[in-house]
Amino acid sequence: MTAPKRVERPLSPFMIGPYYRPQMTSISSIMIRITGAAQVAGIVLLTVWLLAAAVSPGWFDRINWLATSWLGWLIWIGSAWAVWYHLLGGVRHFLFDAGRGMDIPTAEKLGWAMFVGASALTIITIIAAIV
Amino acid sequence: MRYLTPRKRAEGLGSARHGTRHHMAMVISGWALLFIVPVFVVILARTLGRDFETVRATFANPFMAILTGLFLFVGMRHFARGAQTAIEDYTHGFAREALIMLANAIAYLVIGGGFYALVKLAL
Numbered sequence: 001m002t003a004p005k006r007v008e009r010p011l012s013p014f015m016i017g018p019y020y021r022p023q024m025t026s027i028s029s030i031m032i033r034i035t036g037a038a039q040v041a042g043i044v045l046l047t048v049w050l051l052a053a054a055v056s057p058g059w060f061d062r063i064n065w066l067a068t069s070w071l072g073w074l075i076w077i078g079s080a081w082a083v084w085y086h087l088l089g090g091v092r093h094f095l096f097d098a099g100r101g102m103d104i105p106t107a108e109k110l111g112w113a114m115f116v117g118a119s120a121l122t123i124i125t126i127i128a129a130i131v
Numbered sequence: 132m133r134y135l136t137p138r139k140r141a142e143g144l145g146s147a148r149h150g151t152r153h154h155m156a157m158v159i160s161g162w163a164l165l166f167i168v169p170v171f172v173v174i175l176a177r178t179l180g181r182d183f184e185t186v187r188a189t190f191a192n193p194f195m196a197i198l199t200g201l202f203l204f205v206g207m208r209h210f211a212r213g214a215q216t217a218i219e220d221y222t223h224g225f226a227r228e229a230l231i232m233l234a235n236a237i238a239y240l241v242i243g244g245g246f247y248a249l250v251k252l253a254l
Binding site for chain 1: 158161162164165168169172173175176177179180183186187190199203206207210213214217237241244245247248249251252
């Protein structure tokens, strides 16, 4: 009796769950796409808010009420994290394009740096808004 | 009669027939956004929650008006191209074409709406 042959070929990250163990390299890459798409919510809110400010005080009051409600702040802060994460992901793309940081230990560290960096930059943004 | 050889017509274009144009557009807009976005995000964060007149004055400032215009135009074109890549990864046929058009429509609606607001605020 021989043990069943181990699967050596790479698996698609779309098999996340019982078949694919998530790693920092694949998850940090997928998160760039997710944060890119998620920013639409913040951009649409920003554009509607700008239009309201341009049109009339009445419209500004209505949209600004939404923009400064708990839902509004959730969208702004969530968008800020998404923007910073996506930006750091872009910087990593430039590093990879230059052929740097491609070895797995460095790539794993870069993934962690994106999550930690985006969170730190979001906190700095909130502090800059308050101070 | 074709004057170009089949090889000459195919060379450098790849399966998408556009060569590296899409990739280069993402790299170039990415580099631009690396400079535009941090400045814009910090100024926007400091403007949110302020009163009507302060918000209007902030975006009527020439520097901020131009920065916001660049942020919306470069950002939304970057979004449309990025979304296109994602759509091409997951969908095929009619749905693919329709979703790419939808992504472009959203991008140009935001650009158009934003520019109208900026012109009205700045003039």
